[in-house]
Amino acid sequence: MHTVDTSATSTSLIIGASSEIGQALITQLLAEPTQTQIVAVSRNPLKLPPSVRTIICDYTPEAIANVGQELSTLAGSFERIVICNGILHSGAIQPEKRLEDLKLDNMAEVFRVNSIVPALWLQALAPSLRSTTVCPVVLLSARVGSISDNRAGGWYSYRASKAALNMLIQSAAIEFARRAKNVKLVAFHPGTVDTPLSAPFQGNIADGKLFTAAYVAKRMLAVVAQLPADGRASYLDYAGNTIDW
Numbered sequence: 179m180h181t182v183d184t185s186a187t188s189t190s191l192i193i194g195a196s197s198e199i200g201q202a203l204i205t206q207l208l209a210e211p212t213q214t215q216i217v218a219v220s221r222n223p224l225k226l227p228p229s230v231r232t233i234i235c236d237y238t239p240e241a242i243a244n245v246g247q248e249l250s251t252l253a254g255s256f257e258r259i260v261i262c263n264g265i266l267h268s269g270a271i272q273p274e275k276r277l278e279d280l281k282l283d284n285m286a287e288v289f290r291v292n293s294i295v296p297a298l299w300l301q302a303l304a305p306s307l308r309s310t311t312v313c314p315v316v317l318l319s320a321r322v323g324s325i326s327d328n329r330a331g332g333w334y335s336y337r338a339s340k341a342a343l344n345m346l347i348q349s350a351a352i353e354f355a356r357r358a359k360n361v362k363l364v365a366f367h368p369g370t371v372d373t374p375l376s377a378p379f380q381g382n383i384a385d386g387k388l389f390t391a392a393y394v395a396k397r398m399l400a401v402v403a404q405l406p407a408d409g410r411a412s413y414l415d416y417a418g419n420t421i422d423w
């Protein structure tokens with residue numbers, strides 16, 4: 179059983195913290211001079227400095243609700259939240275090239291991880307997010323989740339699950355504008371990042387367009403630090419540019 183430091187003035191919560199992008203965010207936050215308590219949630223134990231509080235969660239709805247309840251002791255202190263969960267491939271799951279590749283179980287799993295789990299985190303954390311300071315809640319989306327930007331097709335489940343995530347974010351932003359005006363929801367495209375998720379698909383990437391997780395973590399923190407809580411969701415890339423939904 180871990181403990182959470184309730185005396186800390188601000189908290190940065192990283193969910194899906196085994197993600198290479200999540201790990202880079204933690205490294206970046208630890209290097210910053212300002213003191214923020216870091217809480218990392220993951221399926222598995224992580225090798226992190228002892229100052230980082232780690233919570234193990236298997237992402238069942240009950241487990242997510244329990245973590246939300248536990249974190250309610252930190253209500254009002256959240257400085258930023260980043261939800262990293264996402265799969266493109268995993269074991270038998272591979273991005274589909276054509277309709278014949280669609281399989282119900284694989285699609286359901288991709289939607290569970292990419293769309294439903296992040297939405298359940300918003301549900302679990304909502305009661306703790308009211309505060310007088312802006313709290314960016316960043317959900318790792320992807321440019322391929324843009325419906326208007328889809329020119330290449332394929333990757334049916336991944337594209338559709340990120341588009342569904344984007345719609346869940348849009349709806350949640352409308353609700354947060356009523357119940358927690360300090361919350362700023364961001365669907366974030368990190369670019370193509372050198373992580374296990376993109377590893378099998380890095381063949382055709384232009385020079386200079388495969389980013390390190392460290393670079394993207396820095397960019398994300400800089401981009402979201404500028405954002406006002408305007409009651410709307412933003413769909414942004416690593417450069418801070420808006421992506422059409």
Ligand SMILES: NC(=O)c1ccc[n+]([C@@H]2O[C@H](COP(=O)([O-])OP(=O)(O)OC[C@H]3O[C@@H](n4cnc5c(N)ncnc54)[C@H](OP(=O)(O)O)[C@@H]3O)[C@@H](O)[C@H]2O)c1
Pocket residue numbers: 193194195196197198199200219220221222237262263264265266291295318319320321367368369370371372373374375376
């Ligand atoms: N890498 C890229 O080029 C790229 C591009 C666009 C968008 N993204 C998005 O960025 C996010 C982070 O990706 P990454 O590149 O850092 O990949 P990664 O290192 O493979 O991280 C995978 C993430 O997904 C979670 N996850 C994996 N399997 C899961 C499962 N069965 N149930 C629930 N959660 C599961 C992990 O959480 P645990 O800590 O609990 O293991 C971790 O947060 C993803 O949402 C991805 O779609 C990445």
